[in-house]
Amino acid sequence: MGRQKVQDTLQDKCGIVGIYSFDDSMDVASWIYSGLYTLQHRGQESAGISVFKDGRINTHVDMGLVSEVFDNDLLDLLNGNVGIGHVRYSTTGESELSNGQPFVERENDFIIAEAHNGDIVNSKLLRDELMDAGYEFKSTTDSEVICHLILSEYNKCGDVVEAIKSSCSKLIGSYSLVLMINGVIYAIRDPLGMKPLSLGGDEEFIVVASETVAFDSLDIDYIRSIDAGEILEINKGVQKSYYLPRGEHTANCMFEYLYFARPDSMIFDKSVYQVRLNIGKQLAKEYPIDADVVIAVPDSSIPATLSYARHSGIPYAEGLIKNRYVGRTFIMPTQKDRDIAVKLKMNTVDEVIKGKKVIVIDDSVVRGTTSRTIIKMIKDAGAKEVHLLIGCPEIISPCYYGIAMATKEELIAVDRTNEEIKDAIGVDSIGYISIEGLVDSIGTPREDLCLGCITEEYPTIIPPELYKEE
Numbered sequence: 001m002g003r004q005k006v007q008d009t010l011q012d013k014c015g016i017v018g019i020y021s022f023d024d025s026m027d028v029a030s031w032i033y034s035g036l037y038t039l040q041h042r043g044q045e046s047a048g049i050s051v052f053k054d055g056r057i058n059t060h061v062d063m064g065l066v067s068e069v070f071d072n073d074l075l076d077l078l079n080g081n082v083g084i085g086h087v088r089y090s091t092t093g094e095s096e097l098s099n100g101q102p103f104v105e106r107e108n109d110f111i112i113a114e115a116h117n118g119d120i121v122n123s124k125l126l127r128d129e130l131m132d133a134g135y136e137f138k139s140t141t142d143s144e145v146i147c148h149l150i151l152s153e154y155n156k157c158g159d160v161v162e163a164i165k166s167s168c169s170k171l172i173g174s175y176s177l178v179l180m181i182n183g184v185i186y187a188i189r190d191p192l193g194m195k196p197l198s199l200g201g202d203e204e205f206i207v208v209a210s211e212t213v214a215f216d217s218l219d220i221d222y223i224r225s226i227d228a229g230e231i232l233e234i235n236k237g238v239q240k241s242y243y244l245p246r247g248e249h250t251a252n253c254m255f256e257y258l259y260f261a262r263p264d265s266m267i268f269d270k271s272v273y274q275v276r277l278n279i280g281k282q283l284a285k286e287y288p289i290d291a292d293v294v295i296a297v298p299d300s301s302i303p304a305t306l307s308y309a310r311h312s313g314i315p316y317a318e319g320l321i322k323n324r325y326v327g328r329t330f331i332m333p334t335q336k337d338r339d340i341a342v343k344l345k346m347n348t349v350d351e352v353i354k355g356k357k358v359i360v361i362d363d364s365v366v367r368g369t370t371s372r373t374i375i376k377m378i379k380d381a382g383a384k385e386v387h388l389l390i391g392c393p394e395i396i397s398p399c400y401y402g403i404a405m406a407t408k409e410e411l412i413a414v415d416r417t418n419e420e421i422k423d424a425i426g427v428d429s430i431g432y433i434s435i436e437g438l439v440d441s442i443g444t445p446r447e448d449l450c451l452g453c454i455t456e457e458y459p460t461i462i463p464p465e466l467y468k469e470e
Contacts, residue, residue, distance in 0.1 A: 014042055014043040014086060014087055014088045014089055014101070014115075014116070014117045014210075015036065015039030015040070015041075015042030015043050015086070015087040015117065015209075015210045015211070016039075016084070016085070016086055016115040016116070016117050016176065016177075016178045016197070016208075016209065016210050017032050017035035017036055017039065017084065017085040017086075017115075017178065017207070017208070017209045017210075017214055018083070018084045018085075018115070018178035018180065018185045018187060018207070018208045018209075018234075019031050019032055019035070019082070019083055019084075019185075019205055019206070019207050020081070020082050020185050020205065020206045020207075020234045020235075020237075021081040021082070021204060021205050022081075022203075022204055022205070022206075022236070022237045023081060023204065024081050025081070026081045026204075027051070027076075027078070027079050027080060027081065028051065028080065028081055028082065028083045028205075029049055029051055029075045029076075029078035029079075029080070029083060030075050031205070031207075031218055032049050032051075032083050032084070032085040033049065033066060033070055033075060033085070034214075034217050034218055035085060035207065035209055035214035035217060035218060036049070036066045036085045036086070036087050036214075037066050037067070037217065038211075038213045038214050038216070038217040038262075039087055039209065039210055039211060039213070039214055040065060040066055040087060041260075041262060042087055042089070042117075042210060042211075042260065043086075043087035043088040043089040044065055044087070044089065045063065045064075045088050045089055045100075046061060046062065046063050046064070046069070046086075046087070046088045046097065046099070046100035046101070047061070047062065047064065047065065047066045047068075047069040047070070047085070047086065047087050047088070047100075048060065048061030048062070048069070048085065048086050048100050048101050048102050048115075049061075049070070049078055049083060049084070049085045049086075049102075050083060050084050050085075050102040050104060050113035050180060051078045051079065051080030051082065051083035052080045052081075052082045052083065052113075052180055052182075052183040053079050053080035053081070055111075055182075055183075056111075057104050057106075057111055057113050057180070058077070058078055058079065058080065059102060059104050059113065060074055060077075060078060061086075061097070061100040061101065061102070062097065062100065063097055063100065066087060082180060082183050082184075082185060083180065084102055084113055084114075084115045084178045084179075084180050084185070085102070085115065086100075086101035086102050086115035086116075088100060088101060089404065098138050098139045098140070099139045099140060099141040099143075101114065101115050101116065101143060102114055102115045102180075103139070103143060103144050103147045105147050105148065105151055107151055107155070109182070110151060110154055110155075110181070110182065111181070111182055112147060112150060112151060112179060112180070112181045113179070113180040113181075114143065114146060114147045114150075114177065114178075114179050114180075115177070115178045115179075116142075116143035116146060116175060116176070116177050117174075117175070117176045117177075117195050117197075117210055117402065118173060118174035118175040118176060118190070118194065118195045118401060118402045119142060119173050119174055119400060119401050119402035120142040120143075120145060120146065120171050120172065120173040120174075120175065121172050121173040121400050121401070121460065121461075121462055121463055122170075122171070122172040122173065122463055123142030123145045123173075124463075125463070126145050126149060126170060126171075127142075127145050130145065130148050130149065130152060133152065135148045135151075135152065142173075146167065146171070146175070146177065149167040149170065149171075150163050150164060150167045150179070150181075151163075152167075153166040153167045160181055160182075160184070160186075161231060161233065161242050164179070164186060164188065164231055165231070165242070165244060168188070168190070168191075168231075168244050169244070169245075171190070172460050172461060172463075173190070173194075173400070173401055173402075173460060174190055174192070174194035174195050174253070174401035174402050175188070175189070175190045175194075175195065176188070176189050176190070176195040176196065176197040176210065176226075177189075178197075178208055183235075184233060184234065184235040185206070185208070185233070185234040185235070186231060186232065186233055186234075187199070187208040187226050187230075187231075187232040187234070188226075188230070188231050188232070189226050189227065189228050189229065189230055190228070190229070190244075191228055191229035191244050191245065191246045191247065192228060192247075192249075192250055192251035192450070192459050192460070193227070193228025193229070193250040193251065193252055193268070194251050194252065194253050194401055194402075194450055194459075195210070195253060195256075195401075195402065196210055196211060196225065196252075196256055196261070196267035196268055197209070197210060197225070197226040198210075198211065198212050198215070198222060198223075198224070198225050198226065198266065198267070199222075199223045199224055199225070199226055199232065200212065200214070200215035200218075200220045200221055200222050200223055201220055201221065201223060202220045202221060205218070205220060206234050206237070206239070207220060208226065208232070208234075211261055211262060211265035211266075211267060212265050212266040212267070213262050213264055213265045216264070222266060224269065225266075225267070225268055225269045227241075227243070228246060228250045229243050229244040229245070229246040230242075230243055230244075231243070231244065249445075249447045249448050250448045250449075251448070251449065251450040251459035252268045252444060252448060252449050252450060253401065253402075253403075253449075253450050254392075254438065254442060254449050254450060254451055254454075255364075255392075255399075255403060255453075256268070256272075257270070257272055257275040257276070257442055258276075258279070258300070258363045258364060258391055258392050259300050259363045259364060259392075263276060263300070263302075263303055268444070270442070270443065270444070273303055275441055275442050275443070276300075276301075276303035276304045276307070276391070277303050277304070277306070277307040278307070278440070278441035278442075278443070279304045279307070279391040279433060279437075279438070279441045280303065280304035280305060280306065280307025280308040280309075280310075280311070280361070280391075281307050281308070281310075281311045281441075282433055282434075282437040282438075282440065282441050283304065283308050283361065283389050283391065283431070283433055283437075284307070284308045284311035284312040285311070285437075286431065286433065286434060286437055287387075287389055287431040288312065289312075289314075289359055289387050289389075289429070290357065291314050291356075291357040291358060291359045291385070291387060292314070292315070292356040292357045292358070293314065293315050293316075293317050293319065293352060293353075293356050293357075293358055293359070294308055294309045294312070294314045294315070294316055294317075294358075294359040294360075294361065295316070295317055295318065295319030295320055295352065295353075295358060295359070295360055295361070296316075296318075296320065296360075296361050296362075297320060297346075297360060297361065297362040297363070297374060298320060298321070298322040298346070299322060300363045301361050301362050301363045301391060304361055304363070304391045305361040308359070308361055308389070314359065317349075317352045318349060318352065319348060319349050319352040319353050319358065319360075319378070320346050320347070320348060320349070320360075320374070320377075320378075321346065321347050321348075321349060322345060322346050323344060323345055323346065323347070342370055342373040342374065342377075343373075343377065346374065346377070347377075348377050348378060348380075348381040349381075350381040350382060353378055353381040353382060353383045354381060354382030354383070355382055355383075355384055356383060356384060357383075357384050357385040357387075358378060358383045358384075358385065358386050358387070359387045359388075359389060360374070360375070360378065360386060360387070360388050360389070360427075361388075361389045361390075361391065362374075362388065362389075362390055362391070363390075363391045363392060364390060364391070364392040364395065365388075365390055365392075365395070365412060365413070365421075365425075366395055366405060366410075366411065366412070367410050367411065367412055368412035368421070368424060368425050371388065371425050372424070372425050372426055375388065375425055375426045375427050376426060379426070385428045386426075386427045386428055387427060387428055387429045387430075387431070388422075388425065388427045388429070388430045388431070389430075389431045389432075389433075390430070390431065390432045390433065391433055391438075392432070392433065392438065392454070393432050393433060393434065393435045393438060393454040394413035394418075394421075394432050394454060395411055395413055395453050395454055396408075396411060396413050396414055396453070396454060396455075396456060397411075397414075397452060397453050397454075397455075397456040398411075398453065399452065399453045400452070400458065400462050401450065401452075403453070405453065412424060412425075418430055418431075418432070435451065435454060435455070
């Protein structure tokens with residue numbers, strides 16, 4: 001298994017889509033492709049599509065972006081009116097082809113394809129139990145554990161829904177799942193509802209996806225968020241819901257609002273864009289600063305920056321420009337290499353910055369290395385003062401639920417005062433949104449959010465060996 005050390009930016013695992021066409025003659029692969037394309041921001045390491053036709057699942061998975069993995073010829077070969085798709089970032093399991101999804105397993109009359117977003121914190125224990133029972137694993141990811149577990153439980157009870165319920169009762173962690181079992185789609189969220197999963201459709205299709213932007217690209221209506229703990233069965237146009245045991249509260253991942261989701265998405269039945277506007281308004285309330293201009297670290301912090309400008313009266317300007325043609329960058333061996341990597345992604349507009357007192361707004365600070373480089377760029381462009389405001393409270397603990405974050409020792413906010421963080425990054429002042437301000441901005445009760453990385457209070461048990469690995 002193993003938890004990887006990562007670069008300063010956050011990574012989430014992953015984006016999932018499931019589509020059921022009411023027309024048996026319709027092929028849905030191109031629709032899944034379109035849905036995955038809009039979810040590319042959720043995973044850029046691998047992409048895969050599985051479709052079901054005549055009792056067979058046809059799958060193609062490869063490393064790379066959706067547009068690199070699939071072309072028209074490949075999509076034409078993926079025939080079937082039911083299908084699922086996946087784009088991946090790795091958090092548990094290495095970045096390699098064997099860990100790409102969907103996973104497919106078959107035994108006798110049972111054939112399953114699975115796409116998973118989240119992280120199962122007790123996956124090592126479950127993997128060991130399944131291996132002892134004779135199951136063989138092709139990957140190192142926790143997602144394959146779920147696939148084998150459902151197959152194992154089905155062999156015991158012979159009922160798909162009961163097998164899913166029994167499997168989920170053994171899982172600790174976060175999971176939004178799209179399963180395709182014998183041509184039937186099952187959309188599932190864990191009982192705490194940590195990761196988003198939404199339902200859309202029209203008179204021809206039913207679609208489930210990590211974010212509602214997938215529905216926009218397909219020109220279908222958003223219906224609702226899949227409930228926490230819901231197992232939604234989609235078969236021949238008929239939808240039936242079953243439920244896992246649930247507690248009184250959910251634990252929606254707050255980082256989905258701050259960073260991962262596209263601003264034009266609805267997640268957990270809320271507008272991501274509106275939440276980010278609320279964060280900017282709250283920052284203006286908590287940190288009234290005398291400055292000449294406010295700029296965003298593109299792209300996810302742009303709505304909050306616009307809102308800060310609107311409520312503070314300080315002009316907004318594009319002081320940092322993102323190079324949208326830079327793909328993935330690898331972890332660089334030296335600080336100079338890392339600085340160059342940041343500059344490949346971003347550059348300053350000197351006319352906006354020179355001689356000005358500048359407020360910079362970013363969505364989060366993890367290790368602080370990227371922030372340090374960006375601030376140096378702004379100062380080198382001639383800024384008189386630089387004040388950094390952060391739309392996320394201080395990150396003081398790792399995430400165990402699907403965000404590839406730095407280890408505790410690497411987090412800049414651990415065992416440092418804000419004054420020490422300010423000096424380490426090189427700004428004239430730094431301000432983090434308060435936890436209360438963030439909760440108010442999201443508009444969800446605090447007890448229904450996962451805030452583990454900023455409070456060290458996790459919504460599930462965390463196995464001791466994971467703590468030791470940090």
